[in-house]
Amino acid sequence: MSRKPTLAVVGATGAVGSVMLDVISRRADVWGEIRLIASPRSAGRKLRVRGEEVTVQAISEEVFEGVDVAHFDLPDEVSAHWVPIAAAKGVIVVDKSGYFRMDPDVPLVVAEANPEAVRNRPKGIIANANCTTLALIPSLAALNRSFGLVSMSVASYQAASGAGQAGFDSLYDQLGAVAGKRDLGTVSGDVREAIGEGGDDTFGAPLALNVVPKVGGWRPDGWTSEELKVRNESRKILDLPDLKVASTCVRVPVATGHSQAVHATFSSPVSADAARKVLAEAPGVTVVDDPDNNVYPMPIDATGRDDTLVGRIRTSIDFDNSLEFFVVGDNLLKGAALNSAQTAELLLPELS
């Protein structure tokens, strides 16, 4: 019997790290040792994975000794430092940060779209896409294979937990501050007052009873980093360097689940019925689309689900070869931990 490969989870004590351990624990038991790694300040903590307690080790060059594959979930600048160190030791790194995604020598992999890309990794690094992009890709990849994607206009409805545990906590703090105050929301300014100082810290503005049309940092010409990620990462994953993308990213007062309204144009004729058939067979996608029974995709139904949900599928009225649809994905599962786990599993054939 061949040795099962050793897996490391770097950033194991973070919000996504905890989901990562859950995901690994409930998927097929394909890994040998699982090493949990975090900052020195978290070293010594015990976390459960596959039903067993594992002690967290401090990150160091030595801790990667004997590791076959490592999941990295660290801030961009920390990944920029540690990922090359692990890769230099022969570890195949699956990195969730944004730092390496657009590097032409780093494949950006989504199992439903470009699984073969894991094999071409000159730096020993594979990148995991942004959570908003990831909610779109399973549907887009399937539709692209059948109809040839040419352009899309997407508007996002992104959850607070996309900003980590701090985002989740801030949303709940803010909901507590506004709940029961029915005079709010009728006169300008009151929501800010109710939430008080510090209300802008996490999202750039209050999020309760509001939507914030800014996710990520500012980039030139008024774009946000999140909007450019949706465009650039979709192009790379789908291998469509000329894909036209218009993206607006907006935070909404939802705990978990990133939604997106999509208007997409294809090179071939398409209809809602044809798209529904393609999407019903697509891996990683569950079609949730039954207007007669008030069935459509929503964050509260996507939370905790591995599949992305797609519905409200309509043939465009005024645009040739075009569709409208609505997708929702759990930003902590397909948007982060699950996609990373799936990518690591794509490496198993060459490791066993």
Add this chain to the structure above:
Amino acid sequence: MSRKPTLAVVGATGAVGSVMLDVISRRADVWGEIRLIASPRSAGRKLRVRGEEVTVQAISEEVFEGVDVAHFDLPDEVSAHWVPIAAAKGVIVVDKSGYFRMDPDVPLVVAEANPEAVRNRPKGIIANANCTTLALIPSLAALNRSFGLVSMSVASYQAASGAGQAGFDSLYDQLGAVAGKRDLGTVSGDVREAIGEGGDDTFGAPLALNVVPKVGGWRPDGWTSEELKVRNESRKILDLPDLKVASTCVRVPVATGHSQAVHATFSSPVSADAARKVLAEAPGVTVVDDPDNNVYPMPIDATGRDDTLVGRIRTSIDFDNSLEFFVVGDNLLKGAALNSAQTAELLLPELS
């Protein structure tokens, strides 16, 4: 001195009716008698307008005697019955319902877009557009005049109060049910359980910690009435019968203020800077667009404001002659009462 015309407010006791009385009270004092009209069950109630108490009268044919202009804010089928009765008595009706909007003999008027249309009203009826359409029109009208609007893809973020007082109350009930429950939003189904039975009644699904991609009733081919209104009413108001529109309408847990992410294509070259200049001069529009200072349009800042807010203005990266932007309007003001008041005031020259 010429007689000031008599105004009636029909549906004076409703949620929009109450905003209507506020709007009339704070605008120029151009009306003579103001008659308040509602269902027989509300007759006898006293409401304040222009600082005075006025007794609500029951709707009847006789109550329209001597009225020059009447605002109607009633459900579609009630408007369908009473509007022609009032119009037959020579009253010019400004109707907020959806019933007459697409009638070719009824102008659909937005002061910033087609004020001259009030003069051509063969049925004596003028329609007020849907609240979502109205948040878009001031910006679109100005951009269309300068650059020639050809197509647009819009995704909405609509407030609970768009579903009336019941919508507003339901959102607050739901926020009360989820606030403080930090386990919600991490596992599917819990939000439904916390909100309990009846949580789907107002919006078709729970709204707290959720977004609901269905506003209005179902129409053929998977469209909602709201999405078709955005398309059809924009075409009519802007007098662009060939305008291409893709629309997805979504309810979000916001009390007041309908937001929209817009991707728009024009017949002439356009840039964010050129658009910003045009919008800065546009009536009914305030440009709120300063990324360096984290300034962008949001519902909490649009609530209680007459102007629609526009920001996040960007030159499209991949589409010729195209822009992205984000607009927000108070759905009870420009989206309803204010637009109706402005339309009625357009009639003053011919009434004095």
